[in-house]
Amino acid sequence: MDTAKYALQIKLPSEDQQIEELLASIVEMVKQREQLALETSFGRTVSRLTEAKTLTFYRLKSSKKEISAVPVLHFINSEIASQQEPGTRAFPLSDNPELAEQLSKSNVADMFQGTAKREKNLILPLRGANAELSGYCQIGNARNDANTRQALSMLLEFYQHFLSLLDDNERDNLTGLLNRKTLTAQITRVLRTLQNRHRRTSDKSAGNYCLAMFDIDHFKRVNDTFGHIYGDEVLLLFANLMRGSFRENDHLFRYGGEEFVALLNNIDIRQAQIVLDRFRAKVDNYCFPQVGRVTASTGVALIRENELPAESINRADLALYFAKEHGRNQVCAYEELVAQGLLAE
Structure with missing residues (x-):
C-alpha cells in the first residue's frame, strides 16, 4: 500500500x-x-x-x-x-x-x-x-x-x-457614543438574557438591568446664548463625562439632540440611583468652557423581562419628565415614583 x-x-x-x-x-x-x-x-x-x-x-x-x-x-x-x-x-x-x-x-x-x-x-x-x-x-x-x-x-x-x-x-458622529437605532437591539439582547437566566433560577432579582435617560437642562439656552459650536462642545464633553463615569460593560447612547441613555448591567434600582446621582453631581461640578455650569436631569427604570423595548424606554422617559417638571438637576426612579403615588403604573 x-x-x-x-x-x-x-x-x-x-x-x-x-x-x-x-x-x-x-x-x-x-x-x-x-x-x-x-x-x-x-x-x-x-x-x-x-x-x-x-x-x-x-x-x-x-x-x-x-x-x-x-x-x-x-x-x-x-x-x-x-x-x-x-x-x-x-x-x-x-x-x-x-x-x-x-x-x-x-x-x-x-x-x-x-x-x-x-x-x-x-x-x-x-x-x-x-x-x-x-x-x-x-x-x-x-x-x-x-x-x-x-x-x-x-x-x-x-x-x-x-x-x-x-x-x-x-455610532453617533459627534460624540462617538452608540446611536439611537442601536438602542432597541441592545434592550432586546438584555431581555433575552433575562429570560434565559430566569429559566435557570427562580430568583427574579438576579442580574437586574436598568435603563437611564438623561436630558441636559436648558440646552436651548446654551445654543441661543453661545451658539451651536459651543452647544456641540457641551454635548461632546457630556459624552466624555459619561465614558469616565460608567463601567466598561454598560452601554452608552446619544438618543438624540441633548438626550442620552445609559443601559446599566447587573444593577438594581437603588444601586443605579446612587451611581446616577454621582454622575449628576459630576456634571454639575464640571466647568464647561465658555458656558460654565451645566446640569442634567435623569430618569431611570428597571428593564422587565416580559415587555417590549419601547415600554422600558417609556417608563424611563416618564421618570425623566417628572425630574424636569419638579426642579431639574435630579435623578428620579420610575419604580420609586409609582410606590410614592407620584406616578400611575
Missing part, C-alpha cells in the same frame, strides 16, 4: 472540512450587527481554528492617568465561560511592558509568560475605527503552525474591517 497516497487521501477531507467550518464561521460573523455579538462570534471562530484551550478578549480603556486592559469575554475550549479565570481582572497596561510592545505590532505575536516563561500565548492586536488599537485577544495553549498563523492574520484583517464598518453604522 502506498502510505503517502493513503495519507493524502485521508488528509484532504479534513482540510476541506476545516475550510467549510471556517467559512461558516465567517458567515456567522457577518450576520452580527452588534460589537459584543461580533466579538463572541470572532472569539469562538479563533478558538476553534487554533484549537485553543483558553481565549480572553480584552478592551483597552483610557483614563487621564493610564491605559487599562479590561477583560470582556473568556472562552474555554471554544465555549464562553460562565466566570472569568483567576488573573483575568483589569490591569494597567504599564504593568506589562512586554505585552505593550507586542500590541504595537499589527500581526499575530507570541508572548511567553509564567515563572519559567514556558507558557506560550498568542496575542492578536485588535484595531477598530481609524486603525486605532482598541483591544486584544490572548490565546492560550493554541496550535501555532505557519498555516494557522496565516489564517489568523487573514481572519483578523477581515474582523477589523467589518468592526470598522459596524462602528461607523452604530
Whole structure:
C-alpha cells in the first residue's frame, strides 16, 4: 500500500472540512450587527481554528492617568465561560511592558509568560475605527503552525474591517457614543438574557438591568446664548463625562439632540440611583468652557423581562419628565415614583 497516497487521501477531507467550518464561521460573523455579538462570534471562530484551550478578549480603556486592559469575554475550549479565570481582572497596561510592545505590532505575536516563561500565548492586536488599537485577544495553549498563523492574520484583517464598518453604522458622529437605532437591539439582547437566566433560577432579582435617560437642562439656552459650536462642545464633553463615569460593560447612547441613555448591567434600582446621582453631581461640578455650569436631569427604570423595548424606554422617559417638571438637576426612579403615588403604573 502506498502510505503517502493513503495519507493524502485521508488528509484532504479534513482540510476541506476545516475550510467549510471556517467559512461558516465567517458567515456567522457577518450576520452580527452588534460589537459584543461580533466579538463572541470572532472569539469562538479563533478558538476553534487554533484549537485553543483558553481565549480572553480584552478592551483597552483610557483614563487621564493610564491605559487599562479590561477583560470582556473568556472562552474555554471554544465555549464562553460562565466566570472569568483567576488573573483575568483589569490591569494597567504599564504593568506589562512586554505585552505593550507586542500590541504595537499589527500581526499575530507570541508572548511567553509564567515563572519559567514556558507558557506560550498568542496575542492578536485588535484595531477598530481609524486603525486605532482598541483591544486584544490572548490565546492560550493554541496550535501555532505557519498555516494557522496565516489564517489568523487573514481572519483578523477581515474582523477589523467589518468592526470598522459596524462602528461607523452604530455610532453617533459627534460624540462617538452608540446611536439611537442601536438602542432597541441592545434592550432586546438584555431581555433575552433575562429570560434565559430566569429559566435557570427562580430568583427574579438576579442580574437586574436598568435603563437611564438623561436630558441636559436648558440646552436651548446654551445654543441661543453661545451658539451651536459651543452647544456641540457641551454635548461632546457630556459624552466624555459619561465614558469616565460608567463601567466598561454598560452601554452608552446619544438618543438624540441633548438626550442620552445609559443601559446599566447587573444593577438594581437603588444601586443605579446612587451611581446616577454621582454622575449628576459630576456634571454639575464640571466647568464647561465658555458656558460654565451645566446640569442634567435623569430618569431611570428597571428593564422587565416580559415587555417590549419601547415600554422600558417609556417608563424611563416618564421618570425623566417628572425630574424636569419638579426642579431639574435630579435623578428620579420610575419604580420609586409609582410606590410614592407620584406616578400611575
